[in-house]
Amino acid sequence: MQTKILLNDSQIPKRWYNVIPDMPGQMAPVIHPQTGKPAAPEDLAPIFPMELIEQEVSRERWIDIPEEVLKAYQLWRPSPLYRAHRLEAALQTPAKIYYKYEGVSPAGSHKPNTAIPQAWYNKQAGIRRLATETGAGQWGSSMALAAGFFGLDVTVYMVRVSCEQKPYRKSLMEVWGAKVIPSPSPQTVVGRKILEQTPDTPGSLGIAISEAVEDAASHSDTNYALGSVLNHVCLHQSVIGLEAMEQLRLVGDYPDVVLGACGGGSNFAGIAFPFVRDKVNGKQVRLVGVEPASCPTLTKGVYAFDYGDTAKLTPITKMYTLGHDFVPPGIHAGGLRYHGQSALVSQLYHEGVIEALAYPQNTCFEAALLFARSEGIVPAPESSHAIRGAVDEAIKSREEGRERTILFCLSGHGHFDMSAYDAYLAGQLEDYEYPEENIRASLANLPRVEL
Amino acid sequence: MQTKILLNDSQIPKRWYNVIPDMPGQMAPVIHPQTGKPAAPEDLAPIFPMELIEQEVSRERWIDIPEEVLKAYQLWRPSPLYRAHRLEAALQTPAKIYYKYEGVSPAGSHKPNTAIPQAWYNKQAGIRRLATETGAGQWGSSMALAAGFFGLDVTVYMVRVSCEQKPYRKSLMEVWGAKVIPSPSPQTVVGRKILEQTPDTPGSLGIAISEAVEDAASHSDTNYALGSVLNHVCLHQSVIGLEAMEQLRLVGDYPDVVLGACGGGSNFAGIAFPFVRDKVNGKQVRLVGVEPASCPTLTKGVYAFDYGDTAKLTPITKMYTLGHDFVPPGIHAGGLRYHGQSALVSQLYHEGVIEALAYPQNTCFEAALLFARSEGIVPAPESSHAIRGAVDEAIKSREEGRERTILFCLSGHGHFDMSAYDAYLAGQLEDYEYPEENIRASLANLPRVEL
Numbered sequence: 001m002q003t004k005i006l007l008n009d010s011q012i013p014k015r016w017y018n019v020i021p022d023m024p025g026q027m028a029p030v031i032h033p034q035t036g037k038p039a040a041p042e043d044l045a046p047i048f049p050m051e052l053i054e055q056e057v058s059r060e061r062w063i064d065i066p067e068e069v070l071k072a073y074q075l076w077r078p079s080p081l082y083r084a085h086r087l088e089a090a091l092q093t094p095a096k097i098y099y100k101y102e103g104v105s106p107a108g109s110h111k112p113n114t115a116i117p118q119a120w121y122n123k124q125a126g127i128r129r130l131a132t133e134t135g136a137g138q139w140g141s142s143m144a145l146a147a148g149f150f151g152l153d154v155t156v157y158m159v160r161v162s163c164e165q166k167p168y169r170k171s172l173m174e175v176w177g178a179k180v181i182p183s184p185s186p187q188t189v190v191g192r193k194i195l196e197q198t199p200d201t202p203g204s205l206g207i208a209i210s211e212a213v214e215d216a217a218s219h220s221d222t223n224y225a226l227g228s229v230l231n232h233v234c235l236h237q238s239v240i241g242l243e244a245m246e247q248l249r250l251v252g253d254y255p256d257v258v259l260g261a262c263g264g265g266s267n268f269a270g271i272a273f274p275f276v277r278d279k280v281n282g283k284q285v286r287l288v289g290v291e292p293a294s295c296p297t298l299t300k301g302v303y304a305f306d307y308g309d310t311a312k313l314t315p316i317t318k319m320y321t322l323g324h325d326f327v328p329p330g331i332h333a334g335g336l337r338y339h340g341q342s343a344l345v346s347q348l349y350h351e352g353v354i355e356a357l358a359y360p361q362n363t364c365f366e367a368a369l370l371f372a373r374s375e376g377i378v379p380a381p382e383s384s385h386a387i388r389g390a391v392d393e394a395i396k397s398r399e400e401g402r403e404r405t406i407l408f409c410l411s412g413h414g415h416f417d418m419s420a421y422d423a424y425l426a427g428q429l430e431d432y433e434y435p436e437e438n439i440r441a442s443l444a445n446l447p448r449v450e451l
Numbered sequence: 452m453q454t455k456i457l458l459n460d461s462q463i464p465k466r467w468y469n470v471i472p473d474m475p476g477q478m479a480p481v482i483h484p485q486t487g488k489p490a491a492p493e494d495l496a497p498i499f500p501m502e503l504i505e506q507e508v509s510r511e512r513w514i515d516i517p518e519e520v521l522k523a524y525q526l527w528r529p530s531p532l533y534r535a536h537r538l539e540a541a542l543q544t545p546a547k548i549y550y551k552y553e554g555v556s557p558a559g560s561h562k563p564n565t566a567i568p569q570a571w572y573n574k575q576a577g578i579r580r581l582a583t584e585t586g587a588g589q590w591g592s593s594m595a596l597a598a599g600f601f602g603l604d605v606t607v608y609m610v611r612v613s614c615e616q617k618p619y620r621k622s623l624m625e626v627w628g629a630k631v632i633p634s635p636s637p638q639t640v641v642g643r644k645i646l647e648q649t650p651d652t653p654g655s656l657g658i659a660i661s662e663a664v665e666d667a668a669s670h671s672d673t674n675y676a677l678g679s680v681l682n683h684v685c686l687h688q689s690v691i692g693l694e695a696m697e698q699l700r701l702v703g704d705y706p707d708v709v710l711g712a713c714g715g716g717s718n719f720a721g722i723a724f725p726f727v728r729d730k731v732n733g734k735q736v737r738l739v740g741v742e743p744a745s746c747p748t749l750t751k752g753v754y755a756f757d758y759g760d761t762a763k764l765t766p767i768t769k770m771y772t773l774g775h776d777f778v779p780p781g782i783h784a785g786g787l788r789y790h791g792q793s794a795l796v797s798q799l800y801h802e803g804v805i806e807a808l809a810y811p812q813n814t815c816f817e818a819a820l821l822f823a824r825s826e827g828i829v830p831a832p833e834s835s836h837a838i839r840g841a842v843d844e845a846i847k848s849r850e851e852g853r854e855r856t857i858l859f860c861l862s863g864h865g866h867f868d869m870s871a872y873d874a875y876l877a878g879q880l881e882d883y884e885y886p887e888e889n890i891r892a893s894l895a896n897l898p899r900v901e902l
Contacts, residue, residue, distance in 0.1 A: 002460050003525035009453055074454035075537075075827050086526075086600075104555065106827030108866070148824050149537075168619075168869035175823050175872050372626050373599050376526050376557030415559070415866035418619035421626050 049125035109412030111142035133208030136334030137169025139227030144178035210311035228264025237270025262289030265342030323442025332420035560863030562593035584659030587785030588620025590678030595629035661762035679715025688721025713740030716793030774893025
């Protein structure tokens, strides 16, 4: 009985997979936030190095991973693929459940898959410092780790509510040498303005992004780094799905359904995009993004042009969005508290290639506890969304008396999220209602784009 | 360049290694705490299942690992062996540094290696509940995990100072279904007595052991489980060293020196004992246990008969000890705050087969930070002692201009110890002086044993 399907150092993929050439339909242009006209790659140069900008717009299917990035990946990659025998037994399901475990990275999630190359390309471009934001702290700690590896300084704007819920995420970033600032902060024009209007705001990813972008744009030695949403981030995360495909091949299996938690979209993209290629070539495989019911971007948002941040500093992209000034309730899955969605995931959803599900947080924690008590690993609140989806597929399988093969991405561990488990075990976790009124209000503020 | 040396599920050792047949000298008898005469195996039956008692006194070199234990081990074993290329580069050393990483277990340390078989044998013996103690929380969480796997209840007496320093360790145990009680507690006779005499005591492993033993002895459906010190615990931990030997063999290497953190002794035993066999057969290999300077059992204790706990409930064994009523200062490496030492490690030290080193905590955290910033993984404070030892070996190597091969056990991650890192980074970590007077006082209370 095999539990772990392992690959060795030399089996790390040598190339990232870019889904764009395999997507049905044309990509919408990216719009410059000031001019309202399609943006050129050079417009991004003040905050990104050229190598990443090229990846952002590349139409190449395969992009080589630099040698130095592969070396750093070796600290934890290839990540293990598990067959969840004990979870299957607990669910009495005929389904086969596999999970790709990304919590083995030093930062405890999939985020270093892109933090490492982002730090590397910035270092190559002569940048001295990076500014970035973080929700739950998974991205900020990954960027702290990666920047430290390549000798870069890093300033992390951390969403205030997460700072309070997860103080040790801040400590972790500091251990790796980062400077952490609760957002909104008095350090930026944007932050000062928001603090003045709403001094008690819990913060949001949208606000923290605005602060980090402002910081990067106003310092010539500093670039900005984003942990999700963008095309090059989804590209870097493709190592997850590429490895999982190879691992399943080794045991002669192929998934009927692939699930990933869906916030900005990069974790879901990482596990699912390599399967998009098979799917558009006729293979039967369902690809399901799972999002929080309190921030239901795909399932309740609109497909429209919108800003990536609250202060309208970022380019305008066509995506599923709840409106750039929507501030989601303070759920514990801080990494999923984002108003928008990756343009790539959005378009694939729009084209019907992928599906989406939304769950409130209590039902996700229930699945996480079942998982922890059967498989051992205590999942991150973000990852619990994928678990919930996978568990429901397994239950369906049992009810239908039909075997199926389920693959999901366990994007990270919950070692820095124990206060969320305390709240769940104490019955104090709130299932926020679908914030319909707030969403309607924020959707009224979408930018008008004429093409 | 290979970073990780991996084994697959089927390469988990099928047998544990028992060092006793390979030890020079005779083992001293174990003394019954009430009669003062050598104890018989049956004397342990009220608190341990017979299979573990037989392992405790076995003279067999190899003991089969049960199938169900191997299956549970597969959730994280074999653990990876890392070549620390980045740490070597940071130290500019000609030494080759390898570390065996036990933090990949769901509980984040080596402790489940023995928690799993202990739970299994108790379940087989018809036991319904386990009582145990925990210092830093590593053992308690491992026992919570293992007990849950086999459907046993578990009550964990957690040293009070650790409860305060590491609240999320408690949450972790509760996620896996354990009941956690700060020790000393009003739940036991022993606890009530100590609380009356010293209401402000930070607690100690010695006290918590007394409470758990009392709990087990006074409930017929309950057994006791110990996370270190005992022979059967050292036996179970041998999987660490056995795997590491095989992993080094795969890359054609063999260590000049093997290091492990040394509290009760089981982690050090786990990495080092399989090499004892080579050493007594003439192989050149140094085996070094690293302990905290504030609880210097091997380096400053005496080799004498003593109780394993504060309340004199446990058998009396011959070991290095600081006296059973010595309460160590509240250092962050809570797992190393134990007055005594495994009888096996003690005798091997006494016979000159192994060496010992002691370090104050700041220098250990300095090494831990260097490690975190080069290798990525944030180490547990306990593990930082082994890192300090390994780093000093590597520095010596550089100073002497001589290559050497260093193997150490990274016993766990520090995700639940971030407050210790906060204190270190803020310069607020105390280097307690060698508590000479306290030790002298407690050594005056050793039991008199006449054989």
